[in-house]
Structure formats: C-alpha cells, structure tokens
Amino acid sequence: MYKTKVQVLQERFHNIDFASLSKENMTDVTESDSKEILKNLWDKSMSVALIDKNGELLGKRSNADTPRDDNDGDDDSKEVTERKIEAIPVPILSKEEYINLFNEQGNLEHVFEIVKDKNNNSQLVVCRKIGDLDSPVGLIQLSTSIDDIDAILNREVYMHTSISILILIIGTILGLGLFKRTLKPLYNITDTVEGINVTDLDKRLPEENGQLEIDRLAKSFNIMFERIESSFQKEQYIKEKMRRFVSDASHELRTPLTSIHGFVEVLLRGAAKNEQQLDLALNSILTESERLTKLVNDLLALTRLEQNPVVEINKENINNIIQEVFPQLQILSKDMLLQLELKDDVIVYINKDQIKQVIFNITQNAVLHTDKKNGIIVISTAIEKFKDETFGVLRISDNGTGITEKHLSKIYDRFFRSDVHRSREQGGYGLGLSIVKSIIDSNHGEIRVESEVGVGTIFSVYLKMENNSSY
Missing domain, CATH: 3.30.450.20 (PAS domain)
Incomplete structure (x- = not known):
C-alpha cells in the first residue's frame, strides 16, 4: 500500500x-x-x-x-x-x-x-x-x-486480533475437550495400575478406548501384567515346591536317623553284651546308614543335574547298554518275568552311564509297583517318528498297579510316591523318577508315560539319533 x-x-x-x-x-x-x-x-x-x-x-x-x-x-x-x-x-x-x-x-x-x-x-x-x-x-x-492506510491497517489489526482471540477461545475450548477425552483413559489406566497389588494381578485394562496410542499402551500394560502374574505364580510354585521338599527331606532323613539313634541307645544300655542283640542292632544300623547314604547321594545327583552340567554325549547302541545292565535287572526283579524285545542296531547319541541309571531307576520303579510273583516287565527298543523327528525309543512297561490320572503330572516331583507304604518298605524315597527326568533332559531327549490303574504303566524314552553340536 x-x-x-x-x-x-x-x-x-x-x-x-x-x-x-x-x-x-x-x-x-x-x-x-x-x-x-x-x-x-x-x-x-x-x-x-x-x-x-x-x-x-x-x-x-x-x-x-x-x-x-x-x-x-x-x-x-x-x-x-x-x-x-x-x-x-x-x-x-x-x-x-x-x-x-x-x-x-x-x-x-x-x-x-x-x-x-x-x-x-x-x-x-x-x-x-x-x-x-x-x-x-x-x-x-x-x-x-497516509491516514487512510493507517485506518485500513488499524482495521486489519483489529480484525486479525479479534479473529485470533476468537480462534484462541475456540481452540482452548476444543483443546480442553480433546485433552479431557485423551487424558481420561490415561487417568483410568493410572488409577487401575495404582490399585493393583499382589492379590489383583489378574486385573486387566480395557484395550478398546477409541484411541490408537492409548489402546497400544493398555495392551502393553496387560502384557506386562500377564508376565508379572506368571512370574509371581511361578515363584509361588517354586516356594511351595521348596517348602514341600524341605518337609519331605526332613521326614525322610529323620526316619533312618531315628532308627540309628534308637539302636545306639539300646547298645549303650547293655545290649552290646548280648551277641544276638548286638548283631541285630549293628545290622539295622548298617541298613539305615546305607539308606541314608543312598538318599544323600540321590539328592546330590539331582542337584548336579539341575545345574546343567556339560554332559559327554557319544554315539551308542542302546541295545548293548541294555544287555550290559540286564544281569543286574534280573537280580532286581527276582521272581518276576523280565523280557527283552530289542530292535536291531538302535544307534543314539547319549551318555552311556546316565542312560544305564535311567534303565535301572525305571525298572526298579516297575518292580516296586508290580506283583512279586505274577509281575511281567518288558524292556524294548524301536525307531519311531516323534514331533517330526526320528528317535531311538527305549520303552519299559509293566503289568503293575498303574498310576492314577491325577498323579501322572506329579510323578517326576521329588519325594512323590503314589504308594507310600510299599515304596518305603522297599527303600524308595520318590527320587528315582526325578533323577530320570533330569538325566533325559541333560541328554536332550523326551520322556512320556502312559498308565492305567490295575493294568500297568509304560515309560517311553525318546533319544536323539543325530548329533547336534548346538546342544
């Protein structure tokens, strides 16, 4: 102008x-x-x-x-x-x-x-x-x-100032409404998060708030809550498992220690002078000390296995290993019928000594739960497909009492016994299958169990037929 x-x-x-x-x-x-x-x-x-x-x-x-x-x-x-x-x-x-x-x-x-x-x-x-x-x-x-120009400019300034103020007022009103709509879900999230404690870990935030970023935030919080809840439940399970373990271990240790203590007191009271009573007491002390030693050794073995030790894996014929331990298994089974059904040349990658212990523990468990005279235990090998891979299979079955369905998920727990009295009479502590499961895991295999009460139980051990250096 x-x-x-x-x-x-x-x-x-x-x-x-x-x-x-x-x-x-x-x-x-x-x-x-x-x-x-x-x-x-x-x-x-x-x-x-x-x-x-x-x-x-x-x-x-x-x-x-x-x-x-x-x-x-x-x-x-x-x-x-x-x-x-x-x-x-x-x-x-x-x-x-x-x-x-x-x-x-x-x-x-x-x-x-x-x-x-x-x-x-x-x-x-x-x-x-x-x-x-x-x-x-x-x-x-x-x-x-230039008064006319000044008048126009003043009018323009007035008009633009008025429009700016009007826009500011409208923007403030709209902004407050928008902020309220945006922040309300955030306040709800804050209130919910602040109100969650140990007993409310199952609470979840609504994920449909009509705002993409708020929905993503709520979803992220829910994922975090799920992980926290899972971790807390896992921690509680481990604590409960440890509590039961300490309780069971204390109970099992107390029984042989009480027996040893009792016989020592009997000897101190004069039974040592009686040759027959002395012999009975010393044999009982020896038996209980052997049981105690076995329990401690089993616990130490479990501890070492749970520390994920480096296991030497070699190429072995599972049939040869079974033949090596077969004489010991015959002694263990006594009058029971022990049968072998072996497929030719089942070559697997395992630790030989550990698999021997697996065979012995599972067979011993079968002996403890099978009739002493009419019991039949079958040890077989095969090559089968499992989870889209080919495995060498070691299968041990019996015609014993079987395991109830509710106990199948607990048989690998320490000190678990489905038949407490029989196991204790035979010297079992409920650690054999726990050791078996740890050994199979360390050999990168799988173990499955099928059982029917009054019919019998089948343990199937799947062993790798190919070596993998990444294991």
Whole structure:
C-alpha cells in the first residue's frame, strides 16, 4: 500500500522539465518561478516543497493553499476557512536529513520516508534531485497523508486480533475437550495400575478406548501384567515346591536317623553284651546308614543335574547298554518275568552311564509297583517318528498297579510316591523318577508315560539319533 502511494507521487514528477531545471541555480529562481513549479506539482491530495542545496526551504504549497488564478476574489471565505482548518501542513525535515538525501546515490525515485507533521499526522514523503545527480542544486519534495492506510491497517489489526482471540477461545475450548477425552483413559489406566497389588494381578485394562496410542499402551500394560502374574505364580510354585521338599527331606532323613539313634541307645544300655542283640542292632544300623547314604547321594545327583552340567554325549547302541545292565535287572526283579524285545542296531547319541541309571531307576520303579510273583516287565527298543523327528525309543512297561490320572503330572516331583507304604518298605524315597527326568533332559531327549490303574504303566524314552553340536 505504501509503494502504491509512492508510485502516485512519483508520477507527479513527470509534470516537471528536469532538463531545464538542471541548467539553473536554485538560488536564482524567482518567487514567480518557484510558484510556477509548485503550481505544476501541486494536487489537492498532496503537498509540495522546494529545498535548496543547503537544506533550506525555498517554497511550499499544501492542500490548504488555493491558487490565485483559480479564486478571482470570488471564493466564499467560509469555504476557504474550512479547507484551511482541514488542511494537512507540509512536513519539513531537518537540514541534516535533507543533506543526507543530497548524498544518496541516484535520483531518489525509490526512497521514501514516513514522518510526522506539526499536527502529529503521518505523511509519506518522496523527493527528487534537481540538477546533476552527483552534485544536485536542490530537492523537490512531495508528500501525502497516509491516514487512510493507517485506518485500513488499524482495521486489519483489529480484525486479525479479534479473529485470533476468537480462534484462541475456540481452540482452548476444543483443546480442553480433546485433552479431557485423551487424558481420561490415561487417568483410568493410572488409577487401575495404582490399585493393583499382589492379590489383583489378574486385573486387566480395557484395550478398546477409541484411541490408537492409548489402546497400544493398555495392551502393553496387560502384557506386562500377564508376565508379572506368571512370574509371581511361578515363584509361588517354586516356594511351595521348596517348602514341600524341605518337609519331605526332613521326614525322610529323620526316619533312618531315628532308627540309628534308637539302636545306639539300646547298645549303650547293655545290649552290646548280648551277641544276638548286638548283631541285630549293628545290622539295622548298617541298613539305615546305607539308606541314608543312598538318599544323600540321590539328592546330590539331582542337584548336579539341575545345574546343567556339560554332559559327554557319544554315539551308542542302546541295545548293548541294555544287555550290559540286564544281569543286574534280573537280580532286581527276582521272581518276576523280565523280557527283552530289542530292535536291531538302535544307534543314539547319549551318555552311556546316565542312560544305564535311567534303565535301572525305571525298572526298579516297575518292580516296586508290580506283583512279586505274577509281575511281567518288558524292556524294548524301536525307531519311531516323534514331533517330526526320528528317535531311538527305549520303552519299559509293566503289568503293575498303574498310576492314577491325577498323579501322572506329579510323578517326576521329588519325594512323590503314589504308594507310600510299599515304596518305603522297599527303600524308595520318590527320587528315582526325578533323577530320570533330569538325566533325559541333560541328554536332550523326551520322556512320556502312559498308565492305567490295575493294568500297568509304560515309560517311553525318546533319544536323539543325530548329533547336534548346538546342544
């Protein structure tokens, strides 16, 4: 808008012959010549002034001035007075400012200033040099009021300020509503999380809140709660298992220790002098100490197996291992029928000594739960597909009492016995199958059990037929 005003003022300079003015010295211009120049430039919407090279005012004319040849002495004095009252005075710059304009490069066609006149009104001022551009002899100054521009700008500022305030108010209202809608689910999540304790680990956050990020956050919290709940339940299970283990171990250790202590007291009271009583007491102490030693050794074996030791795995024929332990198994089974059904050359990758212990423990467990006279125990081998892999299978079955369905998941627990009295009479502590399970795991195999009460039990041990260095 300012540039448009500048262009209008610059157009007025086209009414002046600057070529003829450049040949004259401004100090020699007569008053009539000055008035003629001012008359040619003057317009009702602007004012004009002539400045000499010293920055002094030579002449001026504003919209308050009326040319004499236009009046003819017949003007209404009241109208002239009104125009003078409404007139805007010619803005006069300081000498220093005019001298600075003389020193500017070019004819000042792109230079303008906004100044305050004596009535404190804003005016736009442009100037043009007279004479040589490098050594001008004077300046012609044109100025016009910019109150209309100021009014437009003020109106624009007012309008934009009002719109900005309105947008701010609307934005605040919408923002508060949006924040409330966004933060409410977060507050609900916070309240739920803060209210969860050990007894409320099964609580879950709603995952359908209508907001993608909030839903993802709620889902992440629920996954975390599930892991915490699972870990807590696992910890509780381990604690309960440890408590039962300590209780069972204490009970099992107490029985032989009590027997040994009792027989020692009997000997101290004089039974040592009786050869028959002495022999009975010493044999009983020896038997109980052997049971105690076996229990401690089994516990130590379980502890070592649970520490994931490095097991030496070799290529072995499972049939040869069975044949090696078969004489011991016959002694163990006594009057029971012990049968072998072996498939030719079942080659597996195992630790030979550990698998011997597996065969002995499972067979011993079968002997303990099978009739002493009519019992039949079958040891067989085969090659079968299991979980999309080929395994060598060691299978030991009996026609004993069987295991109830509710006990099948507990048979590998320490000190677990489905028939407590019989096991204790035969010297069992419920550790044999726990050791078997740990050995099979360390050999990277699998063990499965099938049983029916009154029919019998089948243990199937699946052993790797291919070596894998990553095991």
